[in-house]
Each structure stands twice: as structure tokens, then as C-alpha cells.
Amino acid sequence: MANLAYYRDRDEVDSLPCGLATLMQQRGLIAPDQTRVHYCGFVSWQQGIAVFMPRNTCLKSLRSHHTFYLLQSLNRYYLGKSTGITEGQESELIGKTSLSLIYSLIEDYRAKGLYVRRKKHFSINQGRPNWKRTIARRTPYPSGGSPVYLDTDTSSTRYVSDCETARIHAQAIRSIYKKYGVVITGDDVNSDENLDRMPAPKLGIETQMTVLDRELSESYSERDIQLIGMLKAYIEETSASGGAELLVGTRKFHNVWEGMLDKCLPNKVDINSNLPVPYYQQDKHFIEVSQKGQRTDTVIESEDRKRWAVIDAKYYNASTPNLAPGWHDLVKQFFYKIAAENICGSDVLVSLHFVFPGNISYLNNVKVGKRKQKRVTIDKFLEVDGYGEIFCHYCDPAILLEKYACGQLLELNRKSHITGSFFNKADIM
Template sequence: MSNLQFYRDRTIISQLPNELSCKMREMGLIAPDHYKVRFCGFFSCSGSISVFLPVNSAITDNEELVAHYLFQSLNRYYSDKLTGIQDTDGDTLIGGNVIFTSISLFEDYIKNGLYVRRHKLRSVNKGKTNWSRTISRHMPFISDSSPIYLDIESSQIKNISDSETARIQAEIIRDIKKRFGVLINGEEIHSDVNLEDIPIPSGDKETQLAHLNRELSLSYSERDINLIRLLKQYIENMDGTNNNILIIGTRHFQNVWESMLHKVLLGEKAYNQKLPVPYYLQNSKYHEVAEKGQRTDIIISDKFHQQIAVVDAKYYSALTPKDAPGWPDLVKQFFYEKAVKSTVNRDIKITTHFVFPGVEQKLISAHVGKRGQGDTHSFIGELEYPVIYCHYFDPIAVMEAYIKHKICSEFRKQIFNV
């Protein structure tokens, strides 16, 4: 496994090694006008992998496990997006198909082993009887009015493991282990003698793809078809890498952050359908425009205590008020609180929250008050605006829960206990 070097998203670019920042600029990951990194993921170059963890991540002694959490989190996020991930800035998850294909191939190998080519061979008196062929080709002896066949046509299935497809698979699995072993498994993957002894495939990449296309046309089992398609995808994906530089990650980790929090906090998927929507009056008729309605990030509820929390997943460092969400973000929360209130009875307690990545509480809450108070202990707030409570959730813990499909019950309680 290549060496892992750890950094964080939003790191000041001048603090990176010069060679790394130059390569990232060359690949378009760092724009000329940026002074901070805007990338979370993996940048592989010159035999090492630079790992950019989420902002405010606390790097522990078990660095390989942390890298594994990030790798698998990006894989789950990408896998959940059936139609890909597109926004105004293009594909927000670079190399998502590389992650998905690599993990799928490795898991298939662990579960099923190397590809086995199945051949059906005709035989006599061995294997499965073929009565129609026997009757048409052999003369029976008649005994007690019953025909007896001395030779019975039959067929046998012979499994051939030393095939070109198996060699291609073995070579790809060796490459995956070398590139991503620790990232997939969370720890070093020990040598597999059976795998290492398999000869390398013949021909170049185009020859291997041509062979896999022929093999695909002869395959019938679902597992074989899926495996061959994944092998083709891996060859095509890796063949397109630029000068041995491999990029897996996103410049927009806020999308992943929101998706992860929605899962681990057990956000209610359908709640936005309950919120009020705009209507336009035209020609004495009100026209509903539901697609332009409000869409909250995360709604969680505690039915036993009659509470609803409107949670906005904010991917900010939020170490000081200056790098915290601004007025537009506060306004959205104010309106979301008002919208949710319109859907429930008065006995339900509605609260609003920001959740930032981090392990240390820096900001407590956001308020609206009269201008001119400056920095003060005797704050005078505008009562018609709700308080927005601030929370910090360790991104490493979020990723671990996310890939293990766990609910963070304690953090849910922390949100409700404000």
C-alpha cells in the first residue's frame, strides 16, 4: 500500500508541500484565486496518497482506519446516487465510479473467489442423462417388454479456473490491493498465495477488453455477467488516468456532509411534502407551484417528548463568528421554523439548529438583536426571531456511523436537549 499523507479540507494552500500543490493546480483541483484547499478525498501521485479529511477532523493514531472511513463514505454516497451526482459545478464526486468498481470487485473476490469458466461436455454413461439423444443414437435391448440401453448419452459440467478471464481478474485484484487495500479494508491486506500465483493476462488493455466482451456474450449467470462488466469498467477507468495521477473525492463535501447527517440522525425523508408551497394569482385563479416550495436539510422528531428539530447541516469551520453562516442561512432557518410550525399543533416544541463538523464546541447559538450592541454580555434580542443552536459533530465519528448504517442516538438527544 502506498504511503498515506494526511491533510484537511480548507487547509491554507501555502501550508501544503510545494510539489503537491503544483500537481493539484495542474489537475484543476486548486483554482488560481483560491488560498485554501477545497477538496476532500484522495490525491494519488508519485507513489503516495494524500488524504484530505473533512474540515475540523481530528486525526487519530489509527490513520489507516480514518482513511478507510472516508473512502467507504464516498463510496456509499456515490452508490446511493442512482443517476450520478450533478450540480452547476459538474460532477461533484470525482472518481466515484473507480471507488464503486474497486470495492465491488474486491468484495466479489472475497465472497466467490476467482472466475470459473463452465464447459458442458458430452459423455457416455457419465453425468446427467440426455434421454432424447440416447433414444435417437442407440438401439435398446428389449427385456420383459421394457427397453434397456447399455450406453446412455449424458453430459458433464467441467469447471476451468485457469482461464484468461480469471487471469484478468487476478491481475485487477492485485492492482486494487496495491492501490486501495487499506482504504477498502481499514487495515493491511495480507498476501494471498493463490492470487499471487496466477499468471498475468496476455495482451494489452484493448486485447483484454476484447476477450471480456467475447466472454460476456457466452455468459448466462447473473454473477458472471456482473463480474465481467465490473472488470471491463475497471480497465476502462484506470486506463484513463493521467500520468499515474488518481483523484477520488469532491470539491463539494457539504453535499456528503448533509447526506451523512440525514442518515445518522434518522432524518424524516417525506417531511418536506408537508410544508406550505407558493401560489401565484393569475386571472382570478391561484396556481400552485409545489416544485418551488421550501426544502429543509434535515427534520428529526421526538414524538414521545413532542419535539421537532429543524437541522441545517453546515460544512463550515465555524471556529469564530466570522467564519460561521451568514444572514441568508439564518433567514432560511427562521422561515423553516415558521413553515414547520404551520404543520403541527401548538403543543409541539420546534427548535432550529446548525450542525458543523468538529470535536470542540466553539459557537453556542445564533441570535438576532438590535444593531449597535457590539460585543456584550447583556444582549438584547429580538424575540420574534427564534434561537438557532449550534452543534459540533466529529466528522470521523459521523463517517464511521454512516458506513456502518448506525443511528447516532446520543447526538440526537443532544440536539433535543437544548
């Protein structure tokens, strides 16, 4: 099992082990002027695998299966994106190609086992007749107006399980399991019986590539061709990086945070298609620009359908007011409420909500007030009319990763999932 060490996105760079920080700088994950990490994902280094969880994750409560949920969540989010983004851009999944290769090798092995060489054996009168070969090689004898072949060419298939290609295959799977099996598979498995009894390859890397090329030229089944191609790619990648390396993650986890919450919140209502859009006047006409219209993160409704909660997933620290969303985020929510109320009518009560990562409620709500009050008690707070309030909630990142990776919904009546209630608070507005 891999040696796992947990860190967090937005941790201070100086808090990381020196060797890990240096490696991440070399890999371009930490810029020279950065004081905090902006990365969520995995980095393999000399002491094992560094796992960077979402900000505000409680590291003490983590177990090895949480690394599996993180990787599954990253994989699910980026595979599900409709827009194709070329590798290397900041908003895409770093290491997508390597991750896809490792997943494919593991899935192929779990479904079909180790490589087996299929070798055709040709004989005479000792197996299944090969009529094409027989007609080309043998002289027929006439009998009753039809040709008769006294000898027929026959063929049979022999399966060789202990060949050099099978050994290379076993070595690659063993390497993946040993380096980061629990991260990829979710199981504390380093190997199995089939892998244990297969000897290591006898040849060096260059000769292994030659063996695979020769095997590829003699292969005809789709599975064999794909597998050999993946093994060649894996050997090239690991030899280039000096060993099996796991470098998978994103510098823009706030996109993933918003996407996960949207997928995992129950009772959603789609109002985006009904929200107002801007019109620009040109000469004597107003022209609609629908792609620049309002779009909310998520809207959910209560069981009785009499209340709506407009939810904005915010990937902020939010442990103090200074580390919470600013004016432009508040204004968007206030306008979303106006738009939502125009859609649902007067029979539905609309409330506004932020959801931050974490499991401790640092902030309760936010209102707009008059200046120069500084720090003031609730009963003396001077509120500006017409804005309303936005309620603050916190969702445990570890729980959200698990729910999202498993395709499950959050339970809003469980305090361990999201702090506070979206609809009980709305009753006191």
C-alpha cells in the same frame, strides 16, 4: 497496505505537497484561481493515497478505518440520491464509474472466488447421456417397437483453475488490494492464500485482452460473462491511467454533510408536508406553487414530545463569527420557527439550531442586535425583539462518517457526538 496521507477539504492549496497540488490541478480538482481546496475524497498519486476529509476534522485522531467510512459514506449518499445526474457535473460523485467497477470486482471475488474455466468433455458411454447429441449422431435399433441406442454420447464438465483468465483475475484483485485495499474493504489485507499461489499472467496487456475476448466467446454462465467484462474494463482503465488509480470524491461536500446529519439524527419529525407554500395571483385566482414552499433540513422532538428542535446543518468553518452563516441563513431559520409553531401549537416549545463540522465549540449562539455595538459583554448586549436566537453545535466529522456508513444514529446525550444539547438549551429560551 496503501500509504495514506490525510488532508482536509478547505485546506490551503499552498499547504499541499507540490506534486499533489499539480496533479489535482491537472485533474480539474483545483482551479487555477483557487487558494483553498474544494474537494472531499481520495486521490492516488506517486506517494500513495491522499485522503481529503471533511473540513474541521481532527487529523491527529484519524486511523485507516476512517478512510473506509469516508468512501462508504460517499458511496451510500450518491447511490441513494433519487435524481440521476450525469457524470462530470459538479454536484455528482467524481469517479463513480471507477468506484463501481472496483467494488463489483471485490464483491464478486469475495462471494465466488477466482475465475474457473468450465470445459465440456464429450465421450461415448462414459458419463451423463447427452440425448440431443446422441439422437443427432447415432443410429437407433428397433426393439419392441421402441428405438434403442447401443452407444450414447456422453458429456462431463471439467474445471480448470489455473488458466490465463484466472491469472488475469488474480492479478487484478492483487492490484486492488495492494493499491487501496483498506480503503475499499476496511481491512488491512493485501492478499490471501488463493491469490498468493496463483502465478502472474504470462502475457502483455494486448494479449491479455485477446485471451479475455476468446474466453468471453466461449462462456455461457452469467457470472463468467460479467466478470470477464469487468476485467476487460479494469485493464483498459488502468492501462489508460498508467496504473490502478483511485480518484473518488466530491467538490460539493456540503450536500453530503446535510444528508448525513439528516439520516443520523434520532426522533425526527416530518413537517415539510405541512409547511406553508407561496400562492401567486393570476387574474381572479391564487395558484399554489408547492415545489417552491418552505423545506427544513431536520426537525427532531424530545422524548416527552414537548419540545422541537429545528436543525440546519451548516458546512461552515464557524471558528469565528466572520466564518459563520450570514443573514439569509438566519432569516430562513426564524421563519422556520414561525411555521413550526403554527403546526405544533402552543403546547410544544420550538428552538433553532445550527450544526457545524468540528469537535470544539467556538460559537454558542447567534442573536439579532442593534448596529454599532461592535464587541459587547452579554449583559450589555442590545437585542432586537421578535427574532429569538439560534444555538450553535459542532459534530465531529469522523464520528458522523462512521455512524452514517454503518447505518447508525447519533447519541444526543453523548458529548463526543454533538456539542451541547438540543433540548436543555431550549429550556432557558
